[in-house]
Amino acid sequence: MRSFRLTNEEIQSLAARHQTPFLVISLAQVEENYRFFRRHLPRVNVYYAMKANPASRILSLLDSLGAGFDTASAGEMETLAAMGVPPVRMIYANPVKTPDGLRTAARLGVVRMTFDDADEIEKMVSAVPHAEALVRVRIHNEKALVDLNAKFGVNQEEALPLLRRARDAGLTPKGVCFHVGSQALSTEAYEEALLFCRRIFDEAETEGMKLSMLDIGGGFPIPLAGRETPDAEQIMQRISRQLDRLFPETEIWAEPGRFLCGTAVNLVTSVIGVKKRGEESWYTIDEGVYGTLSGAIYDHWTYSFEAVRSGEAKPSTVLGPSCDSIDFVGRGVMLPELKTGDLVLVPDCGAYTSASATTFNGFARAKAFYFEDMPATVAPRREMIA
């Protein structure tokens, strides 16, 4: 898997025109990631989890490629509807829906939704009586960076009774969904989840309830600083084989977020202050945990920092610009001796970054540019770098 990365010449040329911090989004990389996913999971349709990065042209690109969208709120559904995305290509995948979200789904015609409790059935019935319901099951997975099963999902034995209740209440019990946790580093959790879903499908069938849809969620990993690069191709191929074996006739969907957008964005920052703490250099840069690097907190993420200046690398600390002591964005980062004004690149920061950035302390959100819009003098067309 390749990632989008600006060259040092491009970084310098861009920084000469635009104040840092800024983001550069590669739509070509998003497209490549989407095609990679579809190639290695050919039977799996995509609902892009737009919370990972809702940049408008990422959404319109994926729309044009035929993707659907995983939404969690009225706002996300409205955004897509305003772009002309038809409601059949949206899933309202929040197991606990707001009154506003349900009204919006009803008005727009979004009928596919997930749930994990009987209480939610009543809410769906009264707002969207023809809803197609997928029950969300809980997956135990220690090999994921971000656990999404603490808050959501029912145990296996609770799934069928819930689908039965949904049917008795007049909804269409459509299938089962799960999320193995974000940045999942092995296939075991997926494979276990698929076996577990197969049992639910079989049990449902003995009761005359034919489930037709399986949603395998997100979690597909990207490179992470300081860790072995996950083999996404191998993970996908194994899942694909299991799907053919266990679900040869079922319609399969997935909700990748990070995988589609994570490697498509570069952040360009500047060093705004240098201090010595003992032997170590501490670099304050102009973007931090309250901005694009918010994933350091919310997403448990470890970013890479790459200096444009070269030199002997030493373990250093990288800090954000706010006046809060939580604003550490990197520890033990290998960097050459830097000076105030030096440029530092953060690659692979397209997922759960700008989406959760704030303007805390009065620091503006980093501006975002699309690589495809850059004049050839700044960024000549080229092959992406591995």
Ligand SMILES: *Cc1c(COP(=O)(O)O)cnc(C)c1O
């Ligand atoms: C966040 C989320 C996703 C996306 O997860 P990634 O790990 O980014 O692929 C998919 N489905 C649901 C329900 C989510 O909440």
